[in-house]
Amino acid sequence: MAVAAGADDGANISRWEGASPRPETSPPMASTVTKLDSVRNPSREVRHDWTLAEARALYDLPFTELLFRAQQVHRANFDPNKVQMSRLLSIKTGGCAEDCGYCSQSAHHASGLKASKLMEVQRVIEEARKAKAAGATRYCMGAAWRSPKARDMDAVVAMVEGVKALGMETCMTLGMLSDDDVVRLRDAGLDYYNHNVDTSEAYYSKVITTRTYADRLDTLARVRDAGMKVCSGGIVGMGEGADDRVDMLVTLANLDEHPESVPINMLIAIPGTPLANVEKIDPIDFVRTIAVARIMMPKSFVRLSAGRTEMSDETQALCFFAGANSIFVGVTLLTAENPGEDKDAVLFAKLGLEALELPASEDHLQEAGHARACSAGHRDVGQS
Ligand code: SF4
Numbered sequence: 001m002a003v004a005a006g007a008d009d010g011a012n013i014s015r016w017e018g019a020s021p022r023p024e025t026s027p028p029m030a031s032t033v034t035k036l037d038s039v040r041n042p043s044r045e046v047r048h049d050w051t052l053a054e055a056r057a058l059y060d061l062p063f064t065e066l067l068f069r070a071q072q073v074h075r076a077n078f079d080p081n082k083v084q085m086s087r088l089l090s091i092k093t094g095g096c097a098e099d100c101g102y103c104s105q106s107a108h109h110a111s112g113l114k115a116s117k118l119m120e121v122q123r124v125i126e127e128a129r130k131a132k133a134a135g136a137t138r139y140c141m142g143a144a145w146r147s148p149k150a151r152d153m154d155a156v157v158a159m160v161e162g163v164k165a166l167g168m169e170t171c172m173t174l175g176m177l178s179d180d181d182v183v184r185l186r187d188a189g190l191d192y193y194n195h196n197v198d199t200s201e202a203y204y205s206k207v208i209t210t211r212t213y214a215d216r217l218d219t220l221a222r223v224r225d226a227g228m229k230v231c232s233g234g235i236v237g238m239g240e241g242a243d244d245r246v247d248m249l250v251t252l253a254n255l256d257e258h259p260e261s262v263p264i265n266m267l268i269a270i271p272g273t274p275l276a277n278v279e280k281i282d283p284i285d286f287v288r289t290i291a292v293a294r295i296m297m298p299k300s301f302v303r304l305s306a307g308r309t310e311m312s313d314e315t316q317a318l319c320f321f322a323g324a325n326s327i328f329v330g331v332t333l334l335t336a337e338n339p340g341e342d343k344d345a346v347l348f349a350k351l352g353l354e355a356l357e358l359p360a361s362e363d364h365l366q367e368a369g370h371a372r373a374c375s376a377g378h379r380d381v382g383q384s
Helices: 009-016 032-038 052-059 063-077 121-133 150-164 179-188 213-225 242-253 283-296 313-321 341-351
Strands: 082-092 138-143 169-173 192-194 229-231 234-236 261-266 301-304 326-329
Touching (some): 052 063, 052 242, 063 313, 082 150, 082 301, 121 150, 138 150, 138 192, 179 213, 213 229, 229 261, 234 242, 234 283, 261 283, 283 313, 301 313, 313 341
Parallel strands (some): 082 326, 138 169, 169 192, 192 229, 261 301
């Protein structure tokens, strides 16, 4: 049920009042030698049995050691100078019944965002055509829903079919899905479904109360079982601690199959949301999170997602060195700002990076040696 804008603000704000990052449980440089010994060199190894201690030991490595290992893993699995480009469009904005603490689109928060209806199919296809012309290979469509309604599914299916017909990969983020929804999306040819776990299970209830961590994992399992690729990651800088970041990555890496796409977002603190005043994450900790994701999920595309407008070129360069190999292009990410193609072109030229092209016939993930070639997150950047 939709709740009037701002109606629940008091309750939500109390969850983060005076929020500052949760204390780190151990200093980043502690017991380095022991930890180095305890972490296997994982360059080519795809594992699903990561422990929290192993992941935390990686996170705590001296920064240059961590980045060196992450770059080794990256080079073993990908061209280190190619970056996959996705474009994201909000096909239905605002008025969402969920209370995700970071999101301007929640009807629980007084962000001032104006809600809109589902976009017309032809307009979505036209926007996708422009994105393709600008170099995007994947088109991601996000709707601010708890879950799609049956009456909306015909239009959503037509969007997938229309964007696929342009020769682009498709991704959708629509919230929780029923069995019927996943079958319809799969049969329409949807390539990826985005549904982020957001954070650790332990920290999750501090951010979202209207649905559970188990709900998230159920949707991911349903998408996977139906045969679609999974895009799932999280948001850092929400006041969580390093253990929460690591725990989130362990959850993702220990799924039966790694998500093909792992978006790591840096919180964009939006006025009117409960997380508006949360203390910013240190960029070095953000880069550490990217590096650990790269090492633990060696064949996944790790996407440097929301928050790039607030990052220096140097921070973004470190993220690419740490193994990020996917970004969103375009001036907006659903409702948030993004650097835009011109700025990205300058940055890519400076760093010698190039856009990854889609292979003509084969799925590029297969070409990249993806563990899951062809098997059976309503959200990036604050979309579920
Ligand atoms: S992140 Fe998604 S589910 Fe959560 S409030 Fe925003 S639009 Fe709704």
